[in-house]
Amino acid sequence: MTFEKKYNVAVVGATGAVGVKMLETLDQKNFPIEELSLLSSKRSAGKEITFQGNTYTVQEATPDSFEGVDIALFSAGGSVSKALAPEAVKRGAVVVDNTSAFRMDPDVPLVVPEVNEEDISQHKGIIANPNCSTIQMVASLKPVQEQFGLARVLVSTYQAVSGAGNEAVDELREQSQAFLNGEDLKAELLPVSGEKQHYPIAFNALPQIDVFQDNGYTFEEMKMINETKKIMHDEAIHVAATCVRLPFFTSHAESIYVEVDQDDITVEQMKEAISQADGVVLEDDPVNQVYPTPLGSAGKSEVFVGRIRKDLDKDRGFHLWVVSDNLLKGAAWNSVQIAESLIKNNWLSK
Template identity: 65%
Template sequence: MENGYHVAVVGATGAVGTRMIEMLEQTTLPIKTVKLLASKRSAGKQLPFKGQLLTIEELVPESFEGIDLALFSAGGGISKIFAPEAVKRGAVVVDNTSHFRMDPEVPLVVPEVNKEALKEHKGIIANPNCSTIQMMVALEPIRQASGLERIIVSTYQAVSGAGASAIEELKTQAKDYLADKPADELTAEILPAGGDKKHYPIAFNALPQIDVFSDLDYTNEEWKMINETKKIMSDEAIKVVATCVRIPVVMGHSESVYIETKEETSVSAIKDLLKKAPGVVLQDDPSQQLYPQALTSIGKKETFVGRIRQDVDVKNGFHLWVVSDNLLKGAAWNSVQIAETLHEMNLVRV
C-alpha cells in the first residue's frame, strides 16, 4: 500500500498492548496512522508513539472505520465481540487472545513456521499462546530436517503472562516475605488463576497451575500448548504433552523440551540447524556456562535455545532449553511480525 496502513491497537494500555506500540515504532510495516483503543475508563489518556502523544479512544464498533490492520490484545471476550466488527469494516485482525485459535476457519500463525497459512485467512489471524510460539520457533527446523514423533514440555512461566496486576502482586509479596511476613499471610488474589477458587502466593514459590483445570486434570494452558502445536505443525499424529508452571520471574518464559525425532540425527546436527534458523539464537556452550536465561531475554525479539543434549536412554531423544521474552516474541512482536508478513505477501485487504 503506497501511503501506508491505518493501524489500530486494541487494549493499548495493557502489558501486551504497550509493547505492541513499541514494536510498531520499530516495524518495517508502512504505517500512515495509529489509533489506540481501550476501555471507556482509559479513554482520554495519552501514550507516546514516535515522538508524539496519541490519545486513547474508547473501543466501539465504529472505531474500525477506515482501519486496515487491527492488533487485538484486550481479552477473549472483547475479541469475540469486536474482531468481527473490525473485519466487517474492512480491517484484517491479528488477535492475541485465545478466542479464535482453535477455530478451523482461522489461521494460527508463527511466521517462522507456517506463514503460508496466512493465505487462507478470512479477516482474522490468531496469535498462538506465548509458550507455544517460542517452542514452535525452536522445534520447526528440527521437524523439517528429521521429523518429530513426540514432544514433552515443562514450562517455567513469568508472572507477566498473567498481566500487570500479577507483576505488582509478586513485588508486594516479595517485599512482605522479606520483611518476615509468614507465607500463609501473604496477600494472594490473582495466581495461579484469577477465575479459580483458591489463590496462592507466587513470591519464592512455584505453582504447577496456569489457568484453570480441565479435561484429564490438565490445565487450559497445557491443553493450549498441546492443541496449538498440532494445529501449527499441521500434524494431528504428533504426540504432545505439557506441564505448565508459574515461577516468580517478572518476564521471560523458560521451557525444558524433550523431543523424539522420526529420523536419526545428532546434537551437532541440531545445533547447526538452529544456528541458521530464523528467529533463533543458539546459546549453548557448557564449558563457558553459556545457556539461555529469562533475564537476558527481556526486550529481545528472538527465541534463545541451549542445553541441547541427547537422551541417555533413547537414541532419537533430545533435550533443549528454550527461552524468550513472553511479551515480545510470545505476544506483541509475533503479532506485528504477522502484520509485516501479511504486507509482504500482499494479503492485507484494503
C-alpha cells in the same frame, strides 16, 4: 523492511502489558502507520499515551472504532475479541488477534511467521497469534521437524508473571517486599484471578496456569498441545505439557524433550539444524556455562536455545532448553511480524 505506503492501524488493549509492547514494537520496527487508533475497555479509556512524539487519548473500543482501519492488533482479552474482531472485519480491517478466542477455529490461520507464514494467505479477516509458550517452542522445533521428523514432544514450562498481566506483576513485587519484611503475603490473583483459591507467587512455584480441564490438564497446557499440532500441520505429533508460573517478571523458559523419526542423529546435527532457523539463536556452550536465561533474553525478539543433549536411554530422544521474551516474540513482535507479512505478500486485501 521498506514499505511503499502507510496504513491505518488500531491497537486494542493499548494500555495493557502486551498493548504497550505492541506500540514499542511498531515504533522500533518503523511500521508504516498513516493513522493510529488506541483503543481499550471503558475503564481504561481517557488515558493518554505518547507514540513517536505525539500524544494520543485512548478511546473506548466500539464497532465503529474500526471504520477506515486497515490492520487491527487485538490484545484485550478473549471476550473483547469475540465481540469486536468480527465487527472490525465487517468494516474492512484485517485483525491480528493475540487472545485464544479464534486460535482453534478451522477458518482462522494460527501463525508463527518463521514456521507457517504461508497460512496467512488463507485468512478470512482474522489471523490468530498463538499462545506465548507455544510460539517459542514451535519456532525452535520447526527445523527439527523439517530435517529429522518429529514424533513426540514433552514440555515443562517456567513462565514469567508478566504473562498474567500488569496486575500480577504488581502483586509479585508487593509480595516479594512483604516476604523480605517478614510480613504476611496477600494473594488475590494467581494462579487464576477467577478461581476461589489463590496462592502467593513470591518465592514460590505454581503448577497451574489457567483453569483445569476435565482431563486434569490446565487450559494453558491444552493450548500448547492443540496449537502445536495445528501450526506444524501434524495431528500425529504426540504432545504433552506441564505449565508452571515462577516468580520472575519477563521471559518464559521451557525444558523440552523431543523424539525424532530418524535413528543415529547426533547432537551436532541437531545444533546445526536449530542454529540455521530464522529467528532462533543458539546459545549452547556448557563448558563455558553458555545457555539462555530469562534475564538474558528479556527485551530481545529472538528465541534462544541451549543445553541440547541426547537422551541417555532413547537414541531418538533429545533435550532442549528454550527461552524467549513472552511479551515480545510471545506476543507483540509475533503480531507485528504477521502484520508485516500481510503487507509484504499483498495478503492484506484477502
